[in-house]
Amino acid sequence: MAKNKKKKKTMAQRADRHALYQESVQDSEFELDFVQNTYKAIHKRKPQTLREDFAGTARSACVWTKRSKNNKAWAVDFDEEVLEWGRKHNYDKLKPKQRERVEFIQADVRTVETPSVDVVLAFNFSYWILKQRKDLLAYFKSVHKSLNDDGIMFLDSFGGSEAHSTQVEKHKLDGFTYLWDQNKYNALTQEMQCYIHFRFPDKSRMDKAFSYTWRLWGGQETDDLLREAGFSNVRFFVQMFDDDSGEALDEFEETREVIDHECWIAYIVAEK
Ligand SMILES: C[S@@+](CC[C@H](N)C(=O)[O-])C[C@H]1O[C@@H](n2cnc3c(N)ncnc32)[C@H](O)[C@@H]1O
Secondary structure (H helix, E strand, C coil), X not given: CCCCCCCCCCHHHHCXXXXXXXXXXXXXXXXXXXXXXXXXXXXXXXXXXXXXXXCCCCHHHHHHHHHCCCCEEEEEECCHHHHHHHHHHHHCCCCHHHHCCEEEEECXXXXXXXXXXXXXXXXXXXXXXXXXXXXHHHHHHHHHHHEEEEEEEEXXXXXXXXXXXXXXXXXXXXXXXXXXXXXXXXXXXCEEEEEEEEECCCCCEEEEEEEEEEECCCHHHHXXXXXXXXXXXXXXEEEEECCCCCCEEEEEEECCCCCCXXXXXXXXXXXX
16 A cells, blocks of 8 residues: 655745745835935935835835944834844844844834834835725825925835736746736726736646735826825936837836836936
């Protein structure tokens, strides 16, 4: 009689969804370079205090404290599970002195109270979870209040004809494939249901590792709301593409014009 063999776990079963997320969609180093350089270009000084809203694993907050002994960060998310992962995998890897300069806060970004900061980040389109105009406006107002007088909020946005449709984008990465699934789109309300899935070389899958129900806010609508919340200036820095290959470049240029693009992605820089 065959012995009872313990079934080997698949790659998907062994994988950690937060680690895969960080590898697939987050480049904190690049984002923080953009934040630092843009802030310095506007105010002729380096920002030091930063609040990461919708922080998830708080990766950017942790990287921020590593950049300078003068830097401090607050990471805000209402989900204890993801913050706990961030404590174990990002915070615990910092040096003791760096750890003293980063604080994790489990709270709603709309009501959280933190000391005034130079910079508030809300990246990876997380503010799109706020689908009602009044809710997004209230959030922007509360960020405005939390910023120093020369503070800046950094957000991101995407759009173009492909954004207003269902589609799946595949990206082959080191050891796995990341899929961005725009699964449902309501062309009337601009609400979208998106998922992140992962696939592995042994054919195993991690479906719906992350799920987002968003409103696809337009660039101009976001600009209007930020100004209504009190921001004095709002700028768009749009990602450039290589003219010949069509590949996205690591370059973002300030512009107000994106003519007839299938897909654009931009940083939004809102000055208090
Ligand atoms: C897409 S993840 C963003 C992670 C990371 N900041 C990034 O740039 O990739 C969105 C996070 O926002 C959190 N979140 C959603 N609504 C929130 C709210 N009202 N207050 C605090 N956190 C919220 C979720 O728990 C989730 O961890």
